[in-house]
Amino acid sequence: MANENLESKRWLIAGAAVIIQLCLGTVYAWSVFKMPLMKMHGWDGKTVQYTFMILMGILGLAAAFGGTLVDKKGPRFVATIGGILFGIGTLVAGYADQIGSITLLYLGFGVICALGNGFGYVTPIATLIRWFPDKRGLVTGLAVMGFGAGAFFMGKIAPVMIKAFQQIDPTGKIISSGVSTTWYIWGVIFLVLVTGSAQLFKNPPKGWLPAGFKPAATTVSAADSFTLGEAVKTPQWWMLWSMLCLNVSAGLGLISQHSPLAQDIYKKTMGLTGDLTPEQVAIVAAAGGAVVAYAAIFNGLGRLFWAKISDNIGRKMVFLIMFATQAVLYVLVAKGFIATYWPFIFASCYLLACYGGGFATMPAFAADSFGPANIGKVYGFMLTAWSVAGIVGPFAFEAFKPQALMIAAGLLTIGFCITLVYKAPKGKKS
Structure with missing residues (x-):
């Protein structure tokens, strides 16, 4: 009965x-x-874009620090702090x-x-890896698929809300964006949602395993898990770090x-050249937006697909396939x-599916290699x-535009080579 309750609880946490x-x-x-802010305040695009660059620069570092806190303070505490900061930051x-x-x-x-x-x-990633040793790829893929899907939903909902709340005076001047x-x-x-959901988080009882589950001989058990200090001293940790960095660099x-x-x-497809009419400009912009929207969907779906597949064919094989096929597509474009x-x-959807797939598969790859006990620190620092x-x-895409796609192909080829020679660490040195 106790095991049945824990089985239900882990899916609730998921x-x-x-x-x-x-x-x-x-x-x-x-x-x-971005555009409503520029129109309202007269800020140029670069000035506004710094906001997102700052966010991206800090996010990974925050995840690294948060990963150490998860292992020290527990998932409920860290997720609650995260929800409070995220909500307050949005209000600010x-x-x-x-x-x-x-x-x-x-x-x-x-x-x-x-x-x-x-x-x-x-x-959530560190917590689910501990609760689902039998389905690491599936559940981490499910979780980070939510991350990819969040952008799609906000991209559809926010423009409607912005338009509804925008205020314009009789002269046509925008008084509220x-x-x-x-x-x-x-x-x-x-x-409400993040801090509320965080209250469900907790780690499984020490030594607990799902009924009937036997860890594979190639994975590291909780008892033999590497500490962060031990993991970063291995070449394998830096190889996984490099693989993640190269895949994400091409995607971003x-x-x-x-x-x-x-x-x-x-x-080019429609044969449009020279100065475009306002109607043509709108159509072209909508066409570009449609590609972004379609690819965003596959960014989310790819996270679930590749992570689930990795449970069957292995994490290494998934990365080999993703690196090789992406490199070929970038060259073709x-x-x-x-x-x-x-x-x-079609190419964009596949490339973004692989971009998302890297995020989804790497947590399980790291847990297989270094064990689940300290995965918050080990994978958090990897971020x-x-x-x-x-x-x-x-x-790279801004500074070397003519060669950017070939540079991306080169980065992915390097990632393929690193993956090809990767072998899991044999064990901790006493």
């Missing part, structure tokens, strides 16, 4: 994890807030729009939200230029073999690769 990740993933819908961002302060926007959305997001992101009210509402929702680079690239391909709209949509990739990928 549901709470998905809710938290759905909320946290909304930060990836940042672009829908709303106030920044209300008073027109870019500095406060950097603080609210860029810093406070990032801290809450990092704490909240790593906690609608962003502040939207963020105020979502800030409260985040406080594409995401940073996705809509403009899609618009260029759409114009760069060389013009994929140069029309719908083939580019510093996310921060590095958040700079490397977008910078």
Whole structure:
């Protein structure tokens, strides 16, 4: 009976994890807030975009620190702190729009939200890995699929809310962008949903395993788990860090230029050249937005698909497939073999599915290699690769635009080679 109760409880925790990740993933819908803020306050695009760059830079570092707290303070405490920070950061961002302060926007959305997001992101993953040793890939994929899906839902809901709350005087002057009210509402929702879901979190009893489950000989048990200090002294930890960094760099680079690239391909497909009419501009922009939306769906679905597949064919094989196929696709796009709209949509969806798949599969890969006992610290610190990739990928795609796709292919090829020679650590040295 006790084991049946724990079986039910772990799925309840999994549901709470998905809710938290759905909320946290909304930060990836940042672009829908960017233009209204620019129009309202006269800020240029680069000034506003710094907000997202700050968030991405801090998020991975916050996840690393949050991972150490999970192992010390427990998942409920860390997830609750994450929810409070994420909600407050969103409210502060709303106030920044209300008073027109870019500095406060950097603080609210860029810093406070990032801290809450990092704490909240790593906690469900570390918790589910302990509760689901028999389904590590599936449940981590399910959780981080929520992160990918959050951006899609916010991308659809936020524009409607912004338009509804926008205030324009009789002369046509915007007196309220609608962003502040939207963020105020979502800030409260985040406080309730994330902190509420966090109360369900707890670690399983020491030594507990699901009924009938026998750990594979190739995975590290809880008793033999590496500490963070032991893990980072192995080449395998740095190999996994590099694999994550390379996969995310290529993905974030594409995401940073996705809509403009899609618009260029759409114009070529439709034979649009020279100055476009306002109607054509709107159609082209919508075409670019459609590619981003479709790819966002597959970003979420890919997290579940690849993570689930990894339970069957292995984490290493999944990364080999993702690296190899992505590299080929980037070359095909760069060389013009994929140069029309719908083939580019299919390619984009697959590339973003692999981008998400890397995030979903790596936690289980790390747990298999270094054990579940200290996974919050071990994988949390590995997420510093996310921060590095958040700079490397977008910078490479912006600074080397003509060669950006080939650079991405090169990064992924390096990732393939690292994966090919990867072998799990044999065990801790006494």
